[in-house]
Structures are given as C-alpha cells and as structure tokens.
Amino acid sequence: MPFRKTALPLALVALTLTAGCGGGDDGVDAKSPAKSSPSATEALAPGESVTGKVAEDPGTVTYTIAARKVDVGTEAEALKAVSEPAKAKGLVLATAHVTYTHQGGPALTDSPEVGDGTTLFADGQRGAILIGAAEDAAGCEDPYDVESWKEGESHTFCETYLVPAHARNVEVHWSEKDDEPYVWAFPQA
Secondary structure, eight states: OHHHHHHHHHHHHHHHHHHHHOOOOTTOOTTOOOOSSOOTTSEEOTTOEEEEEEEOSSSEEEEEEEEEEEEEOOHHHHHHHSSOGGGGTTEEEEEEEEEEEEEESOOBOSOOSGGGGEEEEETTEEOEEOTTSGGGSTTOBOGGGOOOBOTTOEEEEEEEEEEETTOSEEEEEEOSTTSOOEEEEEEOO
C-alpha cells in the first residue's frame, strides 16, 4: 500500500514529538458539561459504550462509541509494514477496533468524522499512527467507503499505531473535539 511507505517517517516524527514534548492535558477545564455516559475520568472496560456528539456534514450526530479490542502484532510484522525497518526496531503494530453507532441526528452522506477523535496510547505515551494500515485488518471498515450512514446503523473503524514492543498497557482514547478523552484499557500479558 503506498501510504505505508510515507507513513513511517511521519509516524516516527509524531512518536518523537509526543515522547519528547508529552501529550499533557494540564489545561483541561473541569467545568465541562455532564454527560449521560461514564465520565472521561472513569476507566472503561473493553466493549463498554459511551455517548458522544460529533459535528458531521450535514449536522451534529449523536453516537455510541465502544473500543472492542486491540490487536497487537509482532515486531517482525511492524518491520515488514514500514519503509525504513531500522527506525521501527523495538516497535509493534497495535490496531484498535472501535465500533460507532449512529444514535441520532441527520443521515450522513459523506465520510464520517467520528473516528478522528480516536488515538492509541501504550504505557502512557501516545503511539505513532501508521496511516492506511488498518483498512486491511479483519473486521475493519474504511471510513472513506461509508457513503450513507443512518440512525441505528453501526460501523467498526480501526486505527493502527506503532507502539513499544513490551508495553504493559495499551489504551484507546476517544474524545469530542478537544474534550477530556474517554479511555478504554487493554492490559497486555
């Protein structure tokens, strides 16, 4: 896939920046409005759902969001997936499977934005996204292929990140815009 050849340098830059600069949320406003689902500060179990609103085209849509699983690959798989294997040494691919269900609002007629709020962390550090890798994973849909999305319908989108090979905890984060994220924890053996 052509995206993979350019994704690693960008991913490593992103990983370097987040590792060096941190991804702190020190300026989070504690006066956020109450939500009907678990608060962003509560740990969520895999598959547990939250409710969020996203500004989509043609209007605001209410979704339920649930991080179902994270598939963690091997270092050998990561080395094959990137154009500069030496820079991926010690890293593995981690693919987050997140299911979004349209609960209310207008039907979508274009690619959804809801997945843009998803990120993956390993041992407290943000991973480096590997663009274009997740669409090939089993059970994953490409958001660009979703041309119509009506209330009651669900889609599972995936994001693949490079994370340290020996991470003990992988987390899927999802947030509305710049709000405090909801976090699903996936402890690794």
